Amino acid sequence: MHARLRNIFCFLIVFCALTAVWGSAVADPRPAASIPSADFIQPAAFAAILGSEAARKPVILQVGFHTLYQQAHIPTAEYAGPAGDGRGLKSLRGRAAQLPKDADIVIYCGCCPWDHCPNVADAYFALHELGFTHVRVLYIPNNFGDDWVEKGYPVIKGS
Amino acid sequence: MRQLLRAAAALGLSVMLCGTADSKNVGDMAPDFSRADFAGKPVHLTDYRGRLVLLNFWASWCGPCLEEMPRFFDWQRDYGARGLQIIGVSMDDDAAAAKRLLARRPAPYPMVQGDAKLGETFGGVLGLPLTFLIDPQGRIAGRYQGNADLAKMEAQIKRMLPRP
DSSP states (O other): OOHHHHHHHHHHHHHHHHHHHHHHHHOOOOOOOGGGGGGGHHHHHHHHHOSSSSSSEEEEOSSHHHHHHOOOOOTTTOOOOOOOOHHHHHHHHHHHHHHHHOOOOOEEEOOGGGGOOOOOOOOHHHHHTTTTTEEEEEOOOOOOHHIIIIOOOOOOOOO | OOHHHHHHHHHHHHHHHHTTBOOTTTTBBOOEEEETTSSSOOEGGGGGTTSSSEEEEEEETTTHHHHHHHHHHHHOOOOOOOOEEEEEEEEOOSSSHHHHHHHHHOOOEEEEEEOOHHHHHHHOSSOEEEEEEEEEEEEEEEEEESOOOOOHHHHHHHHHHHOO
């Protein structure tokens, strides 16, 4: 009887530990602060690239929320989905699978203040883990409205 | 004429009171909308004319939104009798996420599901949280975006409500 109880107790401890590890891995997005600043691109610089006929255009992936993308997004930006959740990350990986590893990629979100963004860091590190070597992140300190749209940089809307 | 002057004074006061809040949309009439809340009851913005409305756009994935929501819960309780009415608008892509969160901690005010169309009527909800204060005449008196200064927002609410 004692041995049986001990086995149940051990099982519960292992189960709880695994649940905690899994839960933290899934529920806690990586902070945007973990992205090296060398891989930031500032909105003004990026808008200049987009406006230049001579500049080579990167693949732009919006890794935020669909309601935000529908209201306004950067022209040619593709909707990849919120990388902070499993479905968005899967969608991003699916799109990335069609690109060469040296593709010039710019990701952005802008859903909320930079230090609270649940998406950009997960997207950035997922692409790195897949072997992409030219990934930059559009640095949006406050939100897409204030730091991109209100500055007069190009936007379009729609799904 | 007197009514016109009163309206102009109210608008001037509203704009002045917005202080450091974002000035975009302030002074405009709030666009009307009608939606069913998460409990299935109709919510029609113009039904709240005569009350000070705090319209809060939020989402379950938005950290700063979840940090400020308990304060809104308190404000609805503390200032509701004086005329404050809070309405929450979830901008989650999937309403189920917001409903799950609210099932754990029910809000003491109506919650409706938002979308891009509703966001566009308010000039674009292009970042969260985003909160509007709408005066009893239906005019936008304050706009707070991002990590809002809740002390300033509460001070504006207190100034706009009738004294107890």
